[in-house]
Amino acid sequence: MGWRLTLRPYFLIVPALLLTCGILYPFGLGLYYTLFDFSASKPQPDMVRLHNYETVFTQDAFWNSAWVTVLYAVGAAAVETVLGVAVALLLHRSSLVGRVLEKILILPLMIAPVIAAIIWKLMLQPSVGVVNHLLKPFGLGGVQWTDTPTGALLSSIAVDVWVYTPFVAILALAGLRSLPTSPFEAAAVDGAGWWYTFRRLTLPMLWPYVLVAVIFRFMDSLKVFDIIYALTEGGPGDSTVVLQIRAYLEAIRFQRYSFGISYTIVLWAVVYLAAMVLVRHLGRIQRKAAEAK
Amino acid sequence: MDMHAHDRRRFLALTAGAAATPLLAACGAGFGGDDKKSGGSAANDVTGSFDWKREKGTTLKALLNKHPYTDALIADLKSFTAKTGIKVEYDVFPEDNYFDKLTVDLSSGRASYDVFMLGAYMVWQYGPPGWLEDLGPWMRNSSATGAEWDQADFFPNLLQSDQWTLKDGAPLGQGGQYALPWGWETNVVAYNTEVFKKLGLKPAETFDELREIAGAVKKKAPGAGYDGMYGIAVRGSRSWATIHPGFMTMYARNGLHDFTVEGGKLKPAMNTPKAIAFTEDWAAMVKQGGPPSWTSYTWYQCSSDLGAKKAGMLFDADTAAYFQAVKGASPASGKIAFHPGPKGPDGSLATNMWIWSLGMNAKSKKKSASWLFLQWATGKEHLHKAAITGNHIDPVRKSISQDAAYKDKMRHLPGFLDTFETVVDQTKIQFTPQAQFFDATTSWAAALQEIYGGKNAKSVLNGLAGDLASKVD
Numbered sequence: 144m145g146w147r148l149t150l151r152p153y154f155l156i157v158p159a160l161l162l163t164c165g166i167l168y169p170f171g172l173g174l175y176y177t178l179f180d181f182s183a184s185k186p187q188p189d190m191v192r193l194h195n196y197e198t199v200f201t202q203d204a205f206w207n208s209a210w211v212t213v214l215y216a217v218g219a220a221a222v223e224t225v226l227g228v229a230v231a232l233l234l235h236r237s238s239l240v241g242r243v244l245e246k247i248l249i250l251p252l253m254i255a256p257v258i259a260a261i262i263w264k265l266m267l268q269p270s271v272g273v274v275n276h277l278l279k280p281f282g283l284g285g286v287q288w289t290d291t292p293t294g295a296l297l298s299s300i301a302v303d304v305w306v307y308t309p310f311v312a313i314l315a316l317a318g319l320r321s322l323p324t325s326p327f328e329a330a331a332v333d334g335a336g337w338w339y340t341f342r343r344l345t346l347p348m349l350w351p352y353v354l355v356a357v358i359f360r361f362m363d364s365l366k367v368f369d370i371i372y373a374l375t376e377g378g379p380g381d382s383t384v385v386l387q388i389r390a391y392l393e394a395i396r397f398q399r400y401s402f403g404i405s406y407t408i409v410l411w412a413v414v415y416l417a418a419m420v421l422v423r424h425l426g427r428i429q430r431k432a433a434e435a436k
Numbered sequence: 437m438d439m440h441a442h443d444r445r446r447f448l449a450l451t452a453g454a455a456a457t458p459l460l461a462a463c464g465a466g467f468g469g470d471d472k473k474s475g476g477s478a479a480n481d482v483t484g485s486f487d488w489k490r491e492k493g494t495t496l497k498a499l500l501n502k503h504p505y506t507d508a509l510i511a512d513l514k515s516f517t518a519k520t521g522i523k524v525e526y527d528v529f530p531e532d533n534y535f536d537k538l539t540v541d542l543s544s545g546r547a548s549y550d551v552f553m554l555g556a557y558m559v560w561q562y563g564p565p566g567w568l569e570d571l572g573p574w575m576r577n578s579s580a581t582g583a584e585w586d587q588a589d590f591f592p593n594l595l596q597s598d599q600w601t602l603k604d605g606a607p608l609g610q611g612g613q614y615a616l617p618w619g620w621e622t623n624v625v626a627y628n629t630e631v632f633k634k635l636g637l638k639p640a641e642t643f644d645e646l647r648e649i650a651g652a653v654k655k656k657a658p659g660a661g662y663d664g665m666y667g668i669a670v671r672g673s674r675s676w677a678t679i680h681p682g683f684m685t686m687y688a689r690n691g692l693h694d695f696t697v698e699g700g701k702l703k704p705a706m707n708t709p710k711a712i713a714f715t716e717d718w719a720a721m722v723k724q725g726g727p728p729s730w731t732s733y734t735w736y737q738c739s740s741d742l743g744a745k746k747a748g749m750l751f752d753a754d755t756a757a758y759f760q761a762v763k764g765a766s767p768a769s770g771k772i773a774f775h776p777g778p779k780g781p782d783g784s785l786a787t788n789m790w791i792w793s794l795g796m797n798a799k800s801k802k803k804s805a806s807w808l809f810l811q812w813a814t815g816k817e818h819l820h821k822a823a824i825t826g827n828h829i830d831p832v833r834k835s836i837s838q839d840a841a842y843k844d845k846m847r848h849l850p851g852f853l854d855t856f857e858t859v860v861d862q863t864k865i866q867f868t869p870q871a872q873f874f875d876a877t878t879s880w881a882a883a884l885q886e887i888y889g890g891k892n893a894k895s896v897l898n899g900l901a902g903d904l905a906s907k908v909d
Binding site for chain 1: 536539540543561562564565566664666673674675727728729730731732746871872874875878881882883885886888889891
């Protein structure tokens with residue numbers, strides 16, 4: 144009996160351990176490959192140590208991709224957070240419309256992002272797309288959405304916002320519904336206005352939930368591939384070539400495996416650091432919110 | 437307690453980050469590729485008299501791209517099985533994913549597929565790592581190859597396009613035969629005859645005329661009852677596929693090259709003064725008469741727009757226009773004619789081409805059966821049937837291009853046969869063979885987009901040439 148009890152905790156973590164190994168093994172292997180010059184034209188590679196990383200960091204293409212990735216991630220996460228919280232606040236008011244909208248809201252999340260991007264690509268097509276058709280009466284029927292660098296980036300962010308704002312809204316709505324009612328009742332008795340209540344009560348207590356949504360969306364946006372690739376393929380020029388697209392092109396299209404994986408390792412480091420900072424910040428916010436309750 | 441919480445957060449962050457790394461390392465690309473060529477070919481093991489039934493009972497696995505040529509092949513597979521006793525199992529993927537699938541599969545070193553479709557450009561990428569079987573020894577072995585296969589019947593420029601020494605910059609037509617031409621596409625101009633008649637236009641004979649006509653159609657066609665029509669459909673997405681059809685054809689007709697070979701080294705040549713001037717003109721033509729949202733245009737949008745009467749002209753693969761031109765295929769069918777396109781300043785009709793080829797996996801365990809399949813699929817019997825009853829146009833064999841039934845079938849398309857016969861001898865791969873082809877042409881397409889967007893052509897192309905020089909060195 145004794146040995147069973149001793150081993151039980153280890154058995155319980157076996158599934159998690161297997162899952163972790165499933166993630167960490169290819170990660171470790173990928174890290175190892177980056178120390179070589181492995182490519183289709185060199186299937187028997189030589190050890191080059193950190194040369195791939197040196198090349199990555201000295202390329203203009205990398206810094207351009209890193210900048211585009213950050214712009215995309217910050218832009219998408221910021222807009223989705225503001226819109227998501229606003230939608231959640233609207234839906235929180237119990238009404239028939241709110242309940243119906245709540246069900247409809249989840250629909251974009253049920254569409255694969257790559258499909259959403261293809262649908263939006265058709266809708267944004269200047270000559271036959273529905274968006275320009277609807278804008279025509281306002282004299283805006285000739286907009287070429289993805290033909291300019293700024294337009295392509297904003298259009299990609301817009302598709303991301305369309306797909307993922309409901310995710311933020313659902314998390315924020317769950318947070319709103321779990322907030323204690325007594326502070327709000329006390330504020331109402333004291334005659335506090337809507338804005339004061341929102342700023343001083345709702346937002347501080349809701350912040351941990353919002354931050355969880357921000358962490359998920361920011362990290363996910365740093366890793367974006369599908370939406371941009373389906374919408375612009377990284378163009379025009381290099382204007383929407385984010386790090387994942389650069390890694391895909393290098394490793395799969397151009398078959399420079401070690402070099403392409405180096406890009407993904409750099410991206411991993413960026414996501415890791417961002418996650419560390421945000422998760423630590425979340426801990427602080429959670430403690431503050433708990434004290435406020 | 438806090439320490440535990442901190443560790444848990446670190447772990448969460450670490451695994452979240454690790455998940456950001458795509459499983460490139462595990463998706464098959466592992467060390468263990470073989471860059472040593474084996475001394476002897478498996479073709480040497482085939483002896484005795486030629487026999488179609490030699491590999492009876494074998495099952496082959498084929499990887500195919502979704503294409504009308506493929507449809508004609510699949511429809512006729514029963515004939516192959518009846519003739520040889522070999523079964524063929526196949527997977528068909530759309531073109532967007534096809535080459536990624538093939539690349540990953542071949543790079544894994546497995547023999548998941550014995551035979552597959554590829555383009556001649558892919559030989560430059562798949563050949564050097566030793567992924568493709570050299571078919572030369574099979575072709576030369578009379579025990580493995582039936583007399584009726586008739587190698588001399590192929591258009592020589594097509595057969596040579598799949599032949600290479602695997603050395604960057606070395607011309608095609610020498611070295612191993614790494615694939616067989618199966619179906620091809622020549623890049624010419626197709627135009628809407630109805631619109632041309634209404635606007636009093638004639639197909640362009642020079643590039644300047646092409647620009648003018650493209651601009652004229654975009655300006656006048658909407659007022660003549662063709663709502664939203666623009667002048668010329670050409671590809672513009674950020675992909676290698678943007679460069680090789682109309683752009684490379686016109687580039688070559690101007691006597692321009694992608695690379696030059698100096699002292700055995702490749703030197704990018706897309707930034708010579710003439711090349712810069714031509715690229716500026718091409719971008720100006722697209723602005724003047726091209727499609728809206730050009731930077732997202734692939735062959736599919738170009739072809740659809742011609743069929744939907746949204747484009748007055750198409751400068752792309754003849755098949756892209758053919759599938760819109762056949763009866764009942766599109767609103768423009770019956771109103772599409774073919775023309776070789778503008779000549780170069782010296783009258784050149786040099787034309788770039790795409791060749792759908794068939795290749796054999798060098799790791800295949802069923803090479804003898806695979807060769808029988810390749811022989812049948814590129815043989816006269818199947819290709820004749822595919823051309824007459826299917827949509828396998830642009831025959832790779834001279835005998836089919838001269839066949840009365842084939843000519844009868846194609847005659848109803850105005851200008852198709854004349855155009856084909858005018859350009860066929862001047863059609864070849866106009867690129868310099870080299871392993872970095874896809875990187876070079878993808879970057880070239882990105883540069884073209886930037887020039888279209890208003891950036892200085894000289895500075896963009898100098899940047900491109902500088903970047904490519906280090907990569908091909």
